[in-house]
Amino acid sequence: MKSMTGYGRATSAIEAFSLTVQVSSVNRKTLDLTIGLPEEWESMEPAIGELVRKFATRGKVHVDIEVTGDKSALESTWDEAAAAAALERLRNFAAAQGVDFIPTPELLWQVANSQRRASSFPSAEIAQAEVLETVTTALRSFSAMRASEGESLLVDFIKRCTILHRQVEAVVTRAPQVPMNYRELLMKRLRDAGLDLDLNDERVLREIALFADRCDISEEITRLRSHFEQFSALLKFEGEIGRKAEFLLQEIGREVNTIGSKANDVTIARAVIELKNELERVREQMANVE
Numbered sequence: 001m002k003s004m005t006g007y008g009r010a011t012s013a014i015e016a017f018s019l020t021v022q023v024s025s026v027n028r029k030t031l032d033l034t035i036g037l038p039e040e041w042e043s044m045e046p047a048i049g050e051l052v053r054k055f056a057t058r059g060k061v062h063v064d065i066e067v068t069g070d071k072s073a074l075e076s077t078w079d080e081a082a083a084a085a086a087l088e089r090l091r092n093f094a095a096a097q098g099v100d101f102i103p104t105p106e107l108l109w110q111v112a113n114s115q116r117r118a119s120s121f122p123s124a125e126i127a128q129a130e131v132l133e134t135v136t137t138a139l140r141s142f143s144a145m146r147a148s149e150g151e152s153l154l155v156d157f158i159k160r161c162t163i164l165h166r167q168v169e170a171v172v173t174r175a176p177q178v179p180m181n182y183r184e185l186l187m188k189r190l191r192d193a194g195l196d197l198d199l200n201d202e203r204v205l206r207e208i209a210l211f212a213d214r215c216d217i218s219e220e221i222t223r224l225r226s227h228f229e230q231f232s233a234l235l236k237f238e239g240e241i242g243r244k245a246e247f248l249l250q251e252i253g254r255e256v257n258t259i260g261s262k263a264n265d266v267t268i269a270r271a272v273i274e275l276k277n278e279l280e281r282v283r284e285q286m287a288n289v290e
Contacts, residue, residue, distance in 0.1 A: 001241065002290040003149035004028065004059035008142025012134045014122050017069035021134045023052075023142040027288050028060040029243075037065040041131065043124045048135055055139045056146075057240045058290045063135065067121075083112045146290065153285055157235055160282050161228070167271045167278070168224060171259060175217055178265045217259045224255045242289045249283050 004027040012019045033052055035045050052061055087103065090111075094101035231248045234241050256279065260272035 001150035001154045001235065001237075002143070002146040003153055003288050004146070004242075004290050005149055005288060006059075006142045006146035008138040008140065008145065010134045010137035010141065012130055012137075014067075014127050014130050017067050017122065019127075019131065019134055020066045020068070021131075021138040022064045022066075023061065023135075023138045024064075025056065025059040025061040025142070025146070028058060031056060031058055032060040033063070034061070035063045035065070037063075038067055038121070040121055041065070041124045041127060044128055044131060047128070047132060051132065051135055051139060055143045056290070058242055063138075065131065065135070080112075083114075086111050086114065150289065153289060154235060156285060157282065160278055160285075161232060161235075163278050164275060164282075165228065167275045168221070168228070171217070171263070171268050171271045172221055174265065174267050174271070175221070175263070178263065178268070217262055220255045220259050220262070224252060224259075227252045227255065240290050242286065245286050245289065246283070249279060249286060253279055 004025055006023070006025050008023040010021050031053065033049055035048055037044065037048070048063060048065075052063060087108075090103075091101045227248055231245065231252070234245055234248065253276070256272055256275045260269060260276075263269065263272070
């Protein structure tokens, strides 16, 4: 089991530059990936995305790649001598044509830009192998943290499943008493109303049978136990379990609601409230599981 919350970091060097990769994530129903990297390395984005997908299938994941080093080396700069020489050639050319040469700011900008020194920033071709290796190292750290948090979540789920099982068994123990209690209540109401009917009267037996059928929750209990078994087995599965677990919790919630509406018993109603409260806590935690 892995949490969708995680963080990983790795550093390395490329030529004279320092490379830092940070990977972080929070919960999201699908994989929502964003990658921040220098403009010169944008061609690496598909390869980085492919790497991330080997470590994460769900979550809002952000990969940040930062390069630091000598600022002058990271930025392209004007070659002032070359720009001045180009401007002088333009002046001489204008004089040879008998044209007055008065440079405008726009012309100076164009000439200066045409004579930029290229930065010594590593190209994508040179840097890719090192960048991908550093991203992989950060992803391993990121994955380890998600696995560690997942273990903590697993312990919590096991504890809450125990509570859910206990409440369900309390319902199972109470359920057979409900028709009997109704029979006693029905007879008391008949006596209070002055109707002296025998317990074996066909009308009484029919009413009790109808009530017992309406409040019968044996099918719901059977399905509920099956869902719990599947959920417990799923918690031990290595890999993505979040979507399937959310579906099972939805089905468990449906059965619990049906039991609550059919049982017609205060004690069972209290157990159903506890089941719903605990299920909501499990749902909230499951939203953080990959």
